[in-house]
Amino acid sequence: MKTALSIAGSDSSGGAGIQADIKTMSAHGVYAMSAITALTAQNTTGVTDILDSTPAFLSAQLDAVFTDIFPDAVKIGMVSSSELISVIAQKLRQYGAQHIVVDPVMVATSGSRLLQENAVQALKTELLPLAEVATPNIPEAEILAEMPISSPEDMERAAELISRRYHCAVLCKGGHDLNDANDLLWKDGTGHWFKGRRINNPNTHGTGCTLSSAIASNLAKGMDLEEAVRRAKDYISGALGAMLDLGRGRGPMNHLFDLKSEYMKEAE
Ligand SMILES: Nc1ncnc2c1ncn2[C@@H]1O[C@H](COP(=O)(O)OP(=O)(O)OP(=O)(O)O)[C@@H](O)[C@H]1O
């Protein structure tokens, strides 16, 4: 069985972070592991509290995973401080981790800040160069590229700039565009658009976490990056299209939209 590791924060409401990652990897038939960077007290309406892991405890989690079940791919999500970013970068280099997907999580869908302002530099210089692909949404790409984005051409310019500066492929996500859900992959000096049909579902909590975990799962299975992204977008469309409606705010997606096992029969 292929294996994947999520290095991310816990979302108590189960829609984003570690919980979304484990659901996504499991739905892809990939064995999921975790190294938790922070606990968040969170629901569909927002984040009320955050408790960071200590650098030493994050380091211990990464040692425990890498010295036993080596992951075929690694997804990195919420990491709030530069100290924790440095621990991750050092451990991934030490163990020679493969197929690293960096989701540069900065702000939750609900608007809460998840990355300290002074940690942006560490994210850029320590994590992005380790990434096979980084997956910023438009506001995150604006911060990483240090330029405003208001058109598809701007997305191309920003993705190219981030890719060139930090030596990684860049998937700039268009979920924040009100018209489309088109994402741009910039890799080896050229861009490729992945057209998405916008699904009229306000319950988009955890879309970014889910997409990056789906890409990591597909890379773990041996797909090339383009195929991994194309299939991950299909997965997001299926999970959003299932129209789950939980909670009072922006609810989570349904990761079980395509599972037809015996155990699922009475789940409704
Ligand atoms: N309403 C939608 N219909 C179809 N696809 C969508 C929709 N919203 C987002 N997506 C897709 O979901 C993926 C995640 O994009 P998005 O821009 O929402 O990420 P994000 O802002 O990082 O997510 P998060 O809300 O978890 O922080 C992208 O592939 C995007 O195109």
Ligand SMILES: Cc1ncc(CO)c(N)n1
């Ligand atoms: C723990 C966590 N990671 C990432 C996000 C981004 O959606 C979130 N809301 N919570």
